[in-house]
Every structure is written in C-alpha cells, then in structure tokens.
Amino acid sequence: MSQISRRSLLKTGVAAGVLSATGLPLRAQAKRGGRLRMGLNGANTSDSWDARTHSDAFMINCCHGCVFDCLTEVGPDGQLRGELAESWEASPDAKVWTFKLRQGVTFHNGKAFGADDVLESLAMHTAEGAKSAAQPIVSAISEMKKINEHEVELTLEAGNADFPFLLSDYHIVMFPAGQVDEAIAKGIGTGLYEAVSFDPGVRFVGKRVASHYKDGSAGWFDEIEYIAINDTSARMNALMTGQVDAVNRIDFKTEPLMRANPRITIFEVTGNQHYTLPMLSNVAPFDNLDVRLALKHAVDRQELVDKILQGHGAVANDHPIGPANQYYAADLPQIEYDPDKVKFHLDKSGIGELNVDLHIANAAFNGAIDAGQLYQSSAKKLGININVVQEPDDGYWSNVWLKKPWCASYYSGRATEDWMFATAYEAGVPWNESNWDDPRFQELLYAGRKELDSDKRRVIYHEMQEILSTRGSTVIPMYANYVDAASSALAHGENIGNNFQMDGSRMAERWWFA
Amino acid sequence: MHKPVAGLIRIILQRLLLGLLTLFAVSIIIFIAVNALPGDFAESILGQGATAEAVNAIREQLGLNESPLSRYFSWLSGVLRGDFGIPMSQALFQSFTGASTGGEVVTVVDQIVPRLKNTLFLAGVSAAISVPLAVTLGILTALYRNTAFDKAMNVSTLSAISSPEFFLAYILILFLAVLNPVFPSLSNIFPGMEFSDRLNKTMLPALTLTLAVTAQMMRMTRAAIINLLASPYIEMARLKGLSPMRVIVTHALPNALAPIITVVALNLAYLVTGVVVVEVVFVYPGIGQLFVDSVKIRDIPVVQACCLIFAAVYILLNLTADILSIISNPRLRHPK
Numbered sequence: 037m038s039q040i041s042r043r044s045l046l047k048t049g050v051a052a053g054v055l056s057a058t059g060l061p062l063r064a065q066a067k068r069g070g071r072l073r074m075g076l077n078g079a080n081t082s083d084s085w086d087a088r089t090h091s092d093a094f095m096i097n098c099c100h101g102c103v104f105d106c107l108t109e110v111g112p113d114g115q116l117r118g119e120l121a122e123s124w125e126a127s128p129d130a131k132v133w134t135f136k137l138r139q140g141v142t143f144h145n146g147k148a149f150g151a152d153d154v155l156e157s158l159a160m161h162t163a164e165g166a167k168s169a170a171q172p173i174v175s176a177i178s179e180m181k182k183i184n185e186h187e188v189e190l191t192l193e194a195g196n197a198d199f200p201f202l203l204s205d206y207h208i209v210m211f212p213a214g215q216v217d218e219a220i221a222k223g224i225g226t227g228l229y230e231a232v233s234f235d236p237g238v239r240f241v242g243k244r245v246a247s248h249y250k251d252g253s254a255g256w257f258d259e260i261e262y263i264a265i266n267d268t269s270a271r272m273n274a275l276m277t278g279q280v281d282a283v284n285r286i287d288f289k290t291e292p293l294m295r296a297n298p299r300i301t302i303f304e305v306t307g308n309q310h311y312t313l314p315m316l317s318n319v320a321p322f323d324n325l326d327v328r329l330a331l332k333h334a335v336d337r338q339e340l341v342d343k344i345l346q347g348h349g350a351v352a353n354d355h356p357i358g359p360a361n362q363y364y365a366a367d368l369p370q371i372e373y374d375p376d377k378v379k380f381h382l383d384k385s386g387i388g389e390l391n392v393d394l395h396i397a398n399a400a401f402n403g404a405i406d407a408g409q410l411y412q413s414s415a416k417k418l419g420i421n422i423n424v425v426q427e428p429d430d431g432y433w434s435n436v437w438l439k440k441p442w443c444a445s446y447y448s449g450r451a452t453e454d455w456m457f458a459t460a461y462e463a464g465v466p467w468n469e470s471n472w473d474d475p476r477f478q479e480l481l482y483a484g485r486k487e488l489d490s491d492k493r494r495v496i497y498h499e500m501q502e503i504l505s506t507r508g509s510t511v512i513p514m515y516a517n518y519v520d521a522a523s524s525a526l527a528h529g530e531n532i533g534n535n536f537q538m539d540g541s542r543m544a545e546r547w548w549f550a
Numbered sequence: 551m552h553k554p555v556a557g558l559i560r561i562i563l564q565r566l567l568l569g570l571l572t573l574f575a576v577s578i579i580i581f582i583a584v585n586a587l588p589g590d591f592a593e594s595i596l597g598q599g600a601t602a603e604a605v606n607a608i609r610e611q612l613g614l615n616e617s618p619l620s621r622y623f624s625w626l627s628g629v630l631r632g633d634f635g636i637p638m639s640q641a642l643f644q645s646f647t648g649a650s651t652g653g654e655v656v657t658v659v660d661q662i663v664p665r666l667k668n669t670l671f672l673a674g675v676s677a678a679i680s681v682p683l684a685v686t687l688g689i690l691t692a693l694y695r696n697t698a699f700d701k702a703m704n705v706s707t708l709s710a711i712s713s714p715e716f717f718l719a720y721i722l723i724l725f726l727a728v729l730n731p732v733f734p735s736l737s738n739i740f741p742g743m744e745f746s747d748r749l750n751k752t753m754l755p756a757l758t759l760t761l762a763v764t765a766q767m768m769r770m771t772r773a774a775i776i777n778l779l780a781s782p783y784i785e786m787a788r789l790k791g792l793s794p795m796r797v798i799v800t801h802a803l804p805n806a807l808a809p810i811i812t813v814v815a816l817n818l819a820y821l822v823t824g825v826v827v828v829e830v831v832f833v834y835p836g837i838g839q840l841f842v843d844s845v846k847i848r849d850i851p852v853v854q855a856c857c858l859i860f861a862a863v864y865i866l867l868n869l870t871a872d873i874l875s876i877i878s879n880p881r882l883r884h885p886k
Contacts, residue, residue: 075736081661081843081852082639237843238835239740263738265833266843269720270736274833277727279736430588434605 070549071259075271075280079264081237085223088168101542104209104225112531130195137186143212144230151182156213170207195486198452228255256548282522288346304519307534308358308449314469317509319441326385334415336373337513344403348517355504360534363497378418391421399429400444453497470509569865576861591638591848634658635851669836673821676759684764688771707765719758719831737834755832763817770813774806808875815871823860
C-alpha cells in the first residue's frame, strides 16, 4: 500500500475504493464479535449528533468512523482513501473536483445514499451564518453540482490539491438529505454502527449494522459502548479493573503501573499535535528578528519534552508540520538551547536587556505554566528575563490568546501542510496567532496550494517550514504524542493512525477481539 | 387533643413560609454567585474559536447581553411557573438546526430529572445503610461506653469522616475493586437496567458516602443517650432491674430522638447535595456530575436549577427534622 504514492491517489482516487475493500493483509486474522467498551474523556452534557459542533474526543469517536461516514478517510498508514466517495478526479488546475460516490449504501433508516445527501451535508457548513468549525475548510467551494445520483462536481474558488484530504475532516460527515434534523436528533448515518442509545455526557451504545460496504475490512465488534469518563483517575481505574477495554489520554503519573499490568497495552504515536508559544510579530520587541531568534535558542526543548510530557513527545523545530504530514522536513537543522547564539542575537538586536512577559495558562495545554517556568529559568541563565504571567483558564482563549504579545497555545495538527498553514500562518486568517505576514511565505502558500506535482510541493513546503523555523514568530518547542491504552485482548491492524488519538478515533472500526 | 394539632399545623405553615423566604434569598445569592463566575457560556463553548464576533453573536442570541436585573426577574418568574428554561447548550443546538425541527426541545427539567432520580437512588441506598448502622453503633457504643469497642468505633468512624471523600473512594476502590473485585469501580448506571445490577454498581459510591456520614450520626446518638443516662427516670428504670439494653432502647432512646432526627436529616441532605466529588470519582451519572459539567461550560440555567434544588432539599429536610423533633417531644408539642 505504501508503494502507491499519495499523488496518484490524490489525482485519481480510483485505487482507493479497491484498497479499502480489500483491507490490510493483517486483517485476514480479524474476526467478528464482542462488545467494545471504551472510556473516553471530553464528554459534555451539551453533546449532540451535530458534527458541526464537535471538538472533543468523545463525540469525535462516536460520530465519524462509527455512526457516520465522511467522503474520504485518512487510513491508519496516513494515506488518503475513499469512504463514501469511491474515487475522485481533479481538473489540471485542481479547481474542479468530481467525486464518484459509492453505490448501494443506505442510511440506518433505510434511505439510500446519493448525491443529494452530499450537497446538503456540505451546505450545512457553507451556508451563510453557519456556525461550523469546518467552515474555513469548505468556504472555498464556490459551486456544488449534482451530475447524477452517484456523482457530484465541486468547484473551488482557487485550486487546492489537498481538497479530498480536507473532506476527511470529522466535522464533514454525511447526513441524509431532507432529514438532517431527524438525523441530528437520533444519530442516523451510514456508519458501521447504528445508534442504540445516546445520553449526552454519559454514555453511547451502538450496534453493528447487518451489512455494510466495509464488511470484511472493518467493523469487527457486534456492539460498542462508550462511557464518558472525564476524570483521569476514574478512567485509568476503569481500564485497570477491566470495566472498559480501552481508554484515551492515559495519565503519565500512573503510566508505569499500567505498563506493569500484563492485561493492558499502551499504544503511543507521534502525530502532528504540537504546543506553541506564539509571539505577535508586529509588536515590539517581537518585531525584531534577533529578539525572536534569541528567544528560540533560549529554551531547552528536550527538558520540556522530558518534564512536561514525561518523555511522551518529541522536540519540535518552530514549524507546525509534524511527522504525520507528508512533506515533513526532518532534515532541517534543529534549533537547540545555545548560549552563544543567544548572546550573538541579543547583541545584534541592539535592545540591551531583554525583559518580556509570557502570558500562560494550563488551558493552553497540560503543564503550560510549568513549561513557562522552565523556559523562564533556562532563559534567565542567559540574561533574558521572562516574566511568567499566570492567566486564569476561564476566558483564556478570548482574553489572552491572539491578544497578548506572547502566550501559549496548542494544535492537534492538520492532515495536510496547506491546511495547517492556512489555519494559523496565512496572512489575515483569524487564528493567525503570531500575526505572521511574510511575502515569500505567502507566495509559496498559494503556489503549493494549486500545485499538483508532488516533487514540486515537497520543495515548496520544505522552504515554508524552513522560513518558519529560521525566522518565524512562533516558538514550537515540542510535539505531544497521543498516548492511549487498551486491553491486551484487543488486536489491531499493521499501523495505528497518528492523525488523532485512539487510532485516528476509529478504534470501533479498526480493532477487534483477538 | 384538638388544640395541639392545630398548633402543630400552624408551626408547620410558619416554617414552610420561612423556608420559602429562605429559598428566595438563596435564589438571589445563587444568581449573583453564578454571574460572578469568570468567563461565560459563549466563551467556554467556543474555546479556541472565541473571536469577539462569535462570542457576541451567541451572547446576543442567549440574551446574555441584557442587564443582570432583568435576567434575574425573567428567570425568577419562569421558576415560579415551574419553567426552569432551556439549557444554553440546547438553545444553541436548536439554533444550529433551525426552528423547523418539530423535534422535542430538551428543557432544564428534562435534563435534571433523570439525574436527580439517580442521585436520590444513591442517597437512598446510602441512607438505608448508614442510618441503621449509625444508630445501632450509637446505641452499642453508649451501652459499652469507654470500653475498647467504644474507642475502636470512635477512632474508626472519626478517621473516616476526617478523610477527604475522594481518598475514601480510592481506598474502597483499591480494596473492593482492584485487590478483591467485589464491586465495579465504575458506576455507569442507565435507565432500564436490572435493580440488582443497579444496586451492585451503586455499592461503592454508597459505601463511600456511608463512611462520610456515619460518624456524626453515631456520635450524636451516643452523646444524646449518655446525656440521659444520668437522669432520675433512667435511675428508676435501672433500679427496677431492667437490663442495660432495655433501659437504653425503650427508656433513653425515645427521649434522645430529637437531636438524633436533626442530625440524621442534616446528613440526608448532605447525601443529596454533597455527592459531587463521589459522583465524579465513580462516574455516577447523578445531579452532582451534571452540576460540575454545567459549571464547566457555564450553562447558567442548569447551574441555577441545580443550586436551587440543593437549597430546597436542605431547607425541606431541616424543616422535616424540626417538625419531627417537635412531634417527638411533648414539651415542644404543647407550648405554654
């Protein structure tokens, strides 16, 4: 599967349908049966089947790859493959995309899936005033056309070679046309499991549908039960005492105990999730490149990985592209803690003594305040005074982030380079947390977006990562791993997805009882 | 006999009125306290996406931009009509799907009632264990006062009450779920499950609560009985040659009932209102968890309704305690 380049899949996704139908070689041993019980955090009483509002682990696991399906899917190996779309084709400028839809698919209420469902489901995000988290992704669609029952044509305002990738987003699931309200109320999708009961913030129970287009390649459990366990200790206990078969986000403090338990397997992947310390690049003193470089070299990244992530992560290089991305530039020189460089850049900056405030709260990421203090102490040795201002968690995202000249934030990362850059580094976008506006960077961003040639894109994205690393305005000290745990009785395919926690949040689909 | 009953009814009515007044005062305090929480629903629901425009749009829609005074009175008038409103989370959800849904709107009451039932079930199980246990232990420790048994009981119940509840909960999990898997550590109860299964899953939180409330009731029982043991009529009973057990149960206990009832009622109120930590640790889907979740997302209608329910439970149980102690005490029943 890995021999097939992403490009060939992207341009014509013909192979995708075939691949997902045959499945991975290891799947030969997979067998049906059993009830998967998962303990998940991130559940709220405000949860619903409205995928536009989903943002946390519980609903992401319940919705996409479980009760609902998307048009495309990022496989466990990181390759894009078709889900409800069987194949797709782009015009040479990557502006017009034609999707062939899978035939013979029905929703849980018996309605047949077709082109109308796609158009109406996408319209839920593109409609004027729609409060969808996926709006920036689909806002580029300028026209949606039904060619026939099983074919749709989507026209973009500007070419985007990654468009099929964007449609794998967990917000953009397919609802039955004309019955969207009912589907949101009851959870009616085309997924492997149909909703049996759903108590927001408490529990979800699903039952395997009798027949499904993924039969033989996914969906091995007869029943699934997701239990909302927001409290970390309670979640770990539930797995330790065998009341659930898998939990997400394990507690690093009790991790050694879990490792010692032969009935539990911990699975860990380094994906694109990263923690950032954005500096507003147009506010003094951060408008001074040498100040930024001095600060970039004044933090001991390995120490942060060891102490804040307890080793469950990797040092990052001040750009947001991670190992799970296709064009990750692993060969860029790593920015290190370097007293000489700090001194050099401080002298060159000409501002004399450097005193800066770092506004931080644990709302940004677990241990953010500790991270700030570690940064403070490593910088102090080099004559930089970082004043760590502890902000309250409440209102952090509205009062501190994007407002204070230097603060902390996090990203779960994005499946594609363009998507990540467009989220937080494109000039003028709302989440541009460092007010990053670099002409060359912007030029490359637009060039990469409509470039269909893989080699050329690699060069473009390499340079963009280099720009952010060498002169960007965001300190990105570390990638945080996804660390989850499951009962040893469970088995999975060759790879574990690293785009989200819990095997791409598709455990119910991909795992089975050995 | 006629006059005392009428007097009793008057006292009850008086107390009920006072209770209502208290509830009104509490509602003001709740409203002020809840509104003093930093951040609001719009900000918490939007998280990282909380741009000024988005926050404002949601505030506008939920009426959060109106003055606190007008919000208080519209809330109060709703509550008086039994309408606790719609949870903000649901209101938002409705606006996503448009008003065309025709589907049922989930109100605060819809959200709270099943949770309250679960909490009452837990409180009921805990009370069924702890009250008989505490009273029996109280009588026994009074009977065998200052013996090794008395001291052992006092030390163990006092250490239980002195430990924080989550600590007791983890100790119980360690001994009864991890080392000896007797009860499940996860209380995921849901509608339609067998009573025995439900009881089994409720056991650990119920035991935790039992440990938390037994000491006070037991020590009050013991103290009240011992207090009476010096009175002349007990002396008389003893001189008649009654057994110590009989002296305590039939002669001392009835007169000690008033303080015991008061402390039992207070602890019952605690079983309903103080379960937050226990419910979180055992993932018990009761009103305490709902309360915590709602505070987290600043869902003010739900938080206010929960607070009001907690306050009402406290006031009602105190009222019951007062009335019961009046009934149990002839001197209070016949005021001069």
